[in-house]
Amino acid sequence: MGKSFAVIALALLSGALIVATPASAAPAAPAGATRTAPWNSETTELEADSRIIYGRLPNGLRYAIRRNERPENQVLVRLAFEFGSAAEADDEQGLAHFIEHMAFNGSTNVPEGEMVRMLERLGLSFGADTNASTGFVRTQYKLDLPKADPALIERALFLMRETASEISFNSGAVDRERGVVIAEMRDRENFNFQRNRAASELLYPDSYFSTRYPIGKLDVLQNASAEKMKSLYRKWYVPDRARLVIVGPIDPAAIEREIVRKFSNWQGSGATLGEIDRCSFDNDRPAKAAIFSHPEVYEALNIEQIVADKKRPDTFERALLDLKMGMAAAIVADRISRKSRNEDIPLLNSGLSFAAGFCDQHARVGMTIAGKDGSWKTVLPIVEQMVRQAVEFGFSEQEISEQIKRYDAAFDNAVKSEPTTVSSSFANELTNLDDDIVTSAEYRLRLWKQLRPFMTKDAVSREFAQWYGRLDRPRIFLSSKNSDPATPETLLAAFSESRKQPVEAPTQRASLEWGYTDFGPRGDVVEDKSIADLGIRTVRFSNNVRLNIKRTDFEKDRVRWTLQIEGGKLSLPTADQPLGMFMDGAFASGGLGKYDIDDLRAVLAGTTASPAFASAPTYFGGAGAIVSKDLERQMQLLAAYVTDPGYREEAVKLFRRPLPEFYARLDATPGSALTIGQARIMNGDDPRFVLPPIDALLAADFERLRAAIGTQLQSGAIEVGLVGDVDEAAAIDTIARTVGALPQRSSKEVDFGSAKTTSFTGSYGIHTLYHRGEANQLSWRRVWSTTDDSDFRLEQTMSLLADIARIRLIDELREGLGATYGAGAGSDMSDVYPERGMFTISTSGDPKDLEKIEAAVDEVVAELLAAPVNADLFERARKPTLESYADWKKRNATWMDIVDEAQSAPDRLQRFRISEEQYRSITPQQVWEAAKRFLDPKKSYTFRVVPKVAVQN
Template sequence: MFPDIRGLRRPLFAFAAGLAMAMAPFGAANALQGEGFAQDRSDIAADPAVRYGQLDNGLRYAILQNDTPPDTASIRMAFNVGSMVEEDDQRGLAHFIEHMAFNGSENVPEGEMVALLERYGLQFGPDTNAGTSREYVVYQLDMPEVDDETIDTGLFIMRETASNLTLDIDAIDRERDIILSEERLRNTPVRRWSNALMEFRYPDSLVAQRDAIGIPEVIQTAPREAFARYYDEFYRPDRAMLVIVGDIDVDRVEAEIADVYADWAASGNPAGPPVAGSVDPDRGFETGYFHDPDFFTVLTVESVQPDTIEEDTMASRFDGLLDSLATGIVSRRMSTIISSGTSPLIQGGANFSTEEYGFAARANILAVAQPDRWEEGLAVVEQELRRALEHGFTQSELDEQLTNLRTALETSVEQADTRVSSSLSDALWSSWRFNQVFGHPVDALARYNEYEDDITVEAVHAAFRDQWAGNGPLVFLATSLEIDNAEARIADVWNESAQTAVDAMEDVEIAAWAYEDFGTPGEVVERTEIDDLGVTRLVFDNGVRVSLKQTDFENDVIRMTMTFGRGDLEPRNEAVVDTVASSVFTSGGLEAHSFDDLGRILAGRNVGGSFSVNAGSFSMSGSTTPADLELQFQLFAAYMTAPGYRPESLAQFRASLPELRRNLGSTPGGVRTRDISRMLRSGDQRFGFPTQDEADDVDLDDVRAFLTPALESAPIEITVVGDFEEQAVIDAIAATIGALPDRAEDWPEYDDNRILEFPEATETPIVLTHNGGDDQALVNVYWPTTDDSDVHVSRTIRLMRAVLALKLTERLREGEAFTYSASSSNVESFYHPDYGYLYVGADVRVENIDPVYEAIGLIAADMVNGEITDDEMLRARRPLLEQIQNAFESNGVWLGWLSQSFEYPERLDRIRTITDDYSDITLEEIVVIARTYLSADTAYRVTVVPAAAE
């Protein structure tokens, strides 16, 4: 990962991402505290482009015309209730009813809703989905077309969900095992830790007892009456918000909403929000402990105080700004400590949330530590918290935050007209849920300009002290270690640390950017126009090749990728050096600047990106704006010519790896991710996650030896897509990458390193073990296929897999309720001759392993025997074609399509033929491909079972 100045993202494995649920701010538990919308009670300007309304029955709606991407629309229906309003005999039913929305209504029979939407081009999952939390339920449809029939169908489906579900007891009974399968899938160390932390944070509260997934006893036995009671009481129009954003006629959509929803009559009582919990302001210093042998070591320090729901105003937004600046500075300090390479911490940051569940405000510092150094880590957290509370912040720290904030706001203004409809629709219903005004980026920048003079280090310090003025501190340790008298030991460590004096932070002098001159700018010596694709191709005099495509898909956004060398095909001293290089190259910084220094030097600039070791190439990728285009290429050129290879980057990687591997071993899916990729390549160590010993064998000299030849000499190909002036891009490349010494005209193919061997078929599945729940297992079937040399064959395999996925879902989930989710994928290698595979798998109960293998075999046999209907072909092909249509409006997709197209010019023809090719694939071709590859005699089967069950 390059230093992304817009967030200074770390280049380590992001294994703590799942912990975000405990850090996330939760809004008001009920958005009905006032009539109408938040802007009706606020001095903040609402986005004037949004059409708001409320029907006589109380249903609120918001409609916004937006044409990114064109000819699409996003529909959301949200209810401001979730699992927190469940009674004891309903625990889990808010989520269960979300499932029942796809299982029969008055006008759509059970099993037909998903199929109906697939015929309109929606794919189950990405386009047709729903979610439930403690506080809300939301249904989403991303419509691939905006003709009247398609939009009307979306509104009809949402109305069926809102008031016409049949909740048939037979359908409920068929869904129970699917819900239990999802509960098993989510029964991870992260979820168990989150629930334990919630109970410690809010003891004896309703919110701690209402995990949305529910409890197995209720899921297994709840009668229809319990479902109907929840549905009737809470699926009310006055608790709902309907949002439609897209390339639509706002007047027509508004009229259709009135026509479809006006007769939705509420039943039950308009119950207010539940008493979710309370805060004991007199609660003092307490410690808590959670042990799981497969969990990270996580330190959480919090202070909680009573809070109430307030209106969204200029004053409250200013308070929130000060809060975010304070936590941003503390998080930045922790990042600096971690980047030293000697810290006991691996990741960490601060957060503050208000109106949490409608009754609390919570200050929080969360850090992931090396297990055997948790005491040191807790001392670091205690001292950094105390340093901030006692001494506050420096002007340079605040300036860095403000510079980044202003850039983000100004960039949002420039890009406002090409915001994506799905993101806007989510933001609109979320604003309603949080009782916030949905504004325009122009107004957000104007507010900041009004606030700016009042933002001082003193004001930010005061805000931080106010955050921590609640109870506690509440210190919670989660770890894989078993600790005797853990709570007392945690308290001792905290109190011992508190005896250490802390000094004020000193201002840091910011160095000047050292990489502006790369020599005499290069010159373009060859130019070619590819008119039908809108692509310009250039060759510089040093051999650098460039593909340019100007688009208007994203205002002021320029995306680029630079490929060179052969990536994982390159020779190496140590087997897993490619994995290590991917993780440490950019975090090693540059010769003149550490990675941490880059965050200060480049503050407020839209530069960043990633470095990858890919199959067939190394790559640097990033995105920027026209104003920072040259700096982005300077950053690329600096990493090409002066990488830092600092030892702290390797130390961070080595420290993170044991925690990552431990956590992956806690679930069947984690084991698949960790181990099976290498198994599918007959043990080739370039693939899969390295062991600790393998990683420890790699030093920075190995990384340098692996990368240097390609960095210095390999041919370079740059692809740039987006909103740019052509000459500005040419000038930026000429002064940076184009100024480098001449590149080689070609590069070794390393043919021996291209050979991959698919493993021999397994009549009896290979068994791997995980350390998670004793009712969790994973069935995996892989069929060897072919490479990507014949794109028509690859596309036929992809469409065959889409049909196969329909059959898997209908049988394994809807028919037999074996699994919450049947998964599938296909790989045809572009770089490894004759290598590819088709995968299907399912999370199942241990006792269902054999029946699921049998069912997969029968489904494959159906495919081989040609038992495929025209309707299945339509439902598989139509969503795929809609995805392709949208892809032509995506900068990111074009970037991938054009990358390396100089070296592999056939990629251009693939762009030209993709729509017609997928449209013309016949059922007969699908059957031929199925008969070629879906043979039981070639299948490689791997089962992941609980360690205790082996």
């Protein structure tokens, strides 16, 4: 089929047509494999990324290999099957997901229980580096290898090959895993899950979106036999439905040869299975409404209409459509945000939901709206009319120009950063690819430059009106804490009545220029040193602003920044601690003296500078990441927040608006009830560690915040940290003209005094808390108080103890008992509060299993206290951390942990230096000694979070 008229016209108008070019020359495929065109290239004119090698084995297995250097040592292996819950029969619902679980429970060449242990011995942490997922149309397996070791890659491909066709489905193993799968269902099927299912039944009836949830059905999971699963596995796990993706610092030729060796003998059933149902809907279906009521849900509306469309492969035509609709959605969102800020309306958030080519023959056109409880009658017409306003009056030149600036910057920045893009981005894109083609950032920039002239206000306005002008027979779904007095009829009537109301043209906004460039005379450098072995440059300015710089090449054209002003929450009076939360939620959104937050975002369009400014225990400030050229704008922005914060009342109103709903749902789930209850029981009424009463937050305002902060923003010591692709001389000059030009900062260290003194209540024993979630959900936690992190070796030892405990808990609770989907352990030793720390064991389950969960935890803790762990368990626990050191110093985030306070906390530098060597030297005996020191069974807090309904019954 020839190109559409729209595509040909676009090419003629632009003066040149970008055509696909052949992939760059690469070594020939090894014997037993064939090179292929990029995936989906047959449906597009777009140019594929030539750095990806695509191939196919005679059995039909497709593979993609991309060499990538970031992280320098990590290799990502993905195996995906075009099989998910959409392909299940009625009596198979949930079995695609069950099969995924069985991949870790034994195969022809790996005994049951050994796969996870094998991976741990190789340095992979179960859950973080070893994982799998099942969706509607795809099941995928992932292994994140810590290094590019050929032997390790061979083992990874061996395990993927076992997954492909050798899962054993031993009946005993199936029965043991059955409890884990059911536990996962129990954990997920809360009121939010029920809400989403009910919404899908209204919006997408009789499709796999509403009838084939991947989690499945309980009766199927409880009764499915091993043979039934094995039969389904043999049917769908076939080479021509599989794709293998490998990304990292690898030799592609060697990888291809290993793929041939491992997978060429994999034979499929030979049956042609066809495409999984892509779903179909009636484009002329009438308007309809439904209501989901639950005492714990937030009030929200989904308004959506299915309209006729067509299959939309990854072409110029679709790129043009996506760009126009993306711009339109952003403009409408900005308009709604401004109205929400300027008027006292009960709207919490909203957005447009648009997808062309949906199910290959439809488009979804709609909106989502969330409001305060009982507000749907108010917020529905507000958003509906603002969307219709855009349909009738379109968009302005200023609004389109602002969006173009953002797209210009985004495409340009992507090109500069692509050389150091992390491997996971490429691996995930290839693994989850549907009908698109993988292109390079450089090509996307070229394409954008050709499409950019067509992003006019008239073109974007027409495109938006074409789709949203058809929103006249929607499906309306309301989720509400209390549906009364709403009915489906009143929902439809409210929408119909809103559409009858006339709308006026929007107010035109003026273009703005950046107005914060002069902060006084340039600051002088009075000290310039280097920490030679760490490559950190430390600078001090005459006003006592300190700057720390670490130049790296780990993230091309990216600079991570921090700014800290000494003070923070601990400098506030005890009664004013809630003001810290208020500052976190309202200070930045109060904007600046010259701009409200919406105008500020508009004037920053085209830059990566962001208004980030909040509070931490010992400082005020912010952190973020920018492209290198935006460092000056970011520092000007931060200096402006220090010298001219906006303190606007609308930010106060927006902070307060969601609080009643938030507080009303603190016990809505086991997890939230546990978090709130544990803090209160362990800390009493200490305002530093417990959620304040709602009245305290509702009373917070900028007048009280300004009084509490006093002159700290104007005079507190400032320390700036910069890590990444930074020009040191230019950075020093930038700081000199911004925060280095501010008035003199204090050189006296803040004495927090008793504000750092803490203690736990000592209320040891069992504490029963209650949640209002599902009756079959339990959260459980045991906590021991430990100490602070002043002894670095002890901190590392306790972290290793937590990793050991986690492995044993998973062995016993998940694999042994099948009583929970997951279990965790952690050590948190404070770097702020002396002698404060916690060691925690957490899990979840069914309340009926409480006794055996606690017995299993008691057994694991007793084991940790009885004797040093064996060598195999010790190595499995520490190996992932040891392997992580290979890339540890090659990540900007790692360096920022010490650069941010390189001058104010120099002791942290020595920890950095010795971290790996010291961790390697920790022994099982030392871990045992730490366990005996802190894990006293008589001095622990045990939290059981059970459903209120169980108590009432």
